[in-house]
Amino acid sequence: MKPLSNLIATTALATLAAGIASADQTALVLYETKGTATPRHEALAFVEIDPAANDFGEILAEIPLPPDMIAHHIFYNPERTKAYVTSLGRSELTVFDVTAFPWRKTVVDVPDCVVGEDVAFSERLDHWFLTCMGSSVIVVGDGATDEVIEVVPTPEPWPHGITVRDDIGRVLATSTEDPADPTVLGDSIVEFDLATMEHLATYATTRSPDAPSSPVEIFFVPGAEPPVAYVTNATSADLWIAEWRHDAERFDLRPGFDFAPLGQAVPLEVYFNDDASRAYVTTTAPGHLNAFDITDPLAPKHLGAAETAPGAHHLVFSEDGSLALVQNGLANIEGINDGSISVVDLDRMETIRQIDTFKDAGFTVNMIELLPESPGVHTH
Template sequence: MKRFITTFLASSALALVAGIASAEQTALVLYETKGADQSEREDGIAFVELDPTSPDYGQILAQIPLPEDFFSHHIFYNPSRTKAYVTSLNTPELRVLDLSAFPYRHTSVEVAGCAVGEDVSFSEAQGKWYLTCMGSSVVIVGDARTDEVLETLTMPAPWPHGIATNDAIDRQLVTSTVNPSDMTQWGEEIVVMQPSTGKVLSTHKVSDRPSPSGAGPVEAFFVPGVEPALAYITNMDGSLWLAEWRPGLEIFEFHEGFRFDELGQGMTLEVYFNAEGDRAYVTSAKPGNLNAFDITDPRAPRHLWATETAGGAHHLVFSPDGGRAYVQNSLLNIEGMNDGSISVIDLATGEQMDSINTFKDAGLTINTIVLTPEAEDSHSH
């Protein structure tokens, strides 16, 4: 597999350096060796061409290797898109990429006490970043300019994973997801925090079923441009919940909005919004689907279609014209949910147009996909 990567580097790296800014659509993906056998493990960041008219379509243009024991998981850009933060499932660190010059250089930021680093969120008002640590049930707060760790916040509900920040209302939503040491133990709560003070304000169960409900809230996403604020919450049990902000009371009200398990889907994961703000796209990992919603009325999302992708449907990026979605198919390298392909979906019809199998065919799987930082990508995440 290392020979596979090297071949693409030799043939394409120079072209990438000269032309990455002019390429129609280049994505960054985190990849790792697929399956249980990790004896010859690879871990890294790859540049992949997604423009179907390019001679390099679907191919790896270059890569940034990461330590084999890092177990890279997610990439998050800071608001100015000058830095990228890569989380680690295995080591107490963030890898921070300087995006001001190519090739990107990365440094390691120690986040002591963080086990199973998951998501990073940013508060521009506070000048801070927030890292959820699912294995140690804390949120670590850092200075967004210097990346110095400032404090560690212990969560009242275990296994924090997703985190969403809304500076306009001075609130954060943190999900309580799953015990990474025993994935039969799922959380069921959302923690509401106040970024300006770091205080926990309340906790809320996001299930109508008796406790322990096994809801497993994964992520929370504020719907762009909606006032009063509104967030969508994805649950591992196959449901979508809504958190509606009540300005007069300064609280959220939570209620169920849709059930994917009634469509035979489980492990609901991510929500992405189109640039026009009238569509939301939701992935579910088991058996692997992309769902489209009409959110003309964002408080009453209307399901339009579901299309099967492949096991582990997780993150996605949009084409420049918004007509295609590229869905990365793998969740935590779990057997049956680690296909390793990228499904290309026509968003007008919900039909699969293509499957990019470059990583899958090389014995690799993909943990996340984001567009390169210069892309106009503000309505995804």
């Protein structure tokens, strides 16, 4: 493995603050040693992502993480004062105070959580919700103190994706797969009452009981009325639509788009542009970014796909919204843990540049996110 010592600035206050202040656009990248090589290394890196910058693709600074953490996702609270980092390897949730440099961290012990996946927030209740795919629970925490309020067993196992809509008082979570045996798959999403976390309904996300879909992520479309959520199904390679019916106070689910005819598999994340007129969906195998016109969120229209690299997963947008930078790596799984970051021109829907900083040094990338002051951060 090639060392990164010649690329990484220290995490001291002056260096970190100066590096980011001089950057054209900075992103956060969670990375780890690729495959099973030892010794292990994990960190949260600050990376220059503006293709016009002289130091494009370089690491400006980094914060070391435990080598067995397997840091998976970064989520900001609604006030953008904290960053919550989930862990696949430890029963803990790492919370960074992002209001000043250097970022100070607090580790929240969540002993009931195995394979921590996603975090969603209720601004109305000031609560956070952590899905735990390995222990089939959702941990509810206090947004002010980060103390655990309750641990909610899910009626369907292996919760992964989660999304909250305050105005209708609902939480939706996916049932994905058994992390101990990924051949055992889920095929539904579960609806909870936001205030009580009472189970209200379970909805199938499969066309046939004999063909489990393994829904991974779920996102409410920003501002959609009636409320609409998109569900990505990894195994069935399709996108499903959950439409809220105000009269019945329940959701109607139906297929929205099939990626299989395009030769794409394992759809994962959904991102929206500023006015929610476009949705962008990553598919991991062989690695694509798909664009949809969602002027009518109930009828997404596929506009095209850009080839990235194996493991296409999370993304961030450039400041002007013309580019997407796609992180290529899924759970360090051989064959879909490329470790690169693809720069996609969203007008032409093609990859125009690539960051190989991590890949060339023997690392894979698990997450990319913008800094908290950026307007376009990813949220559930």
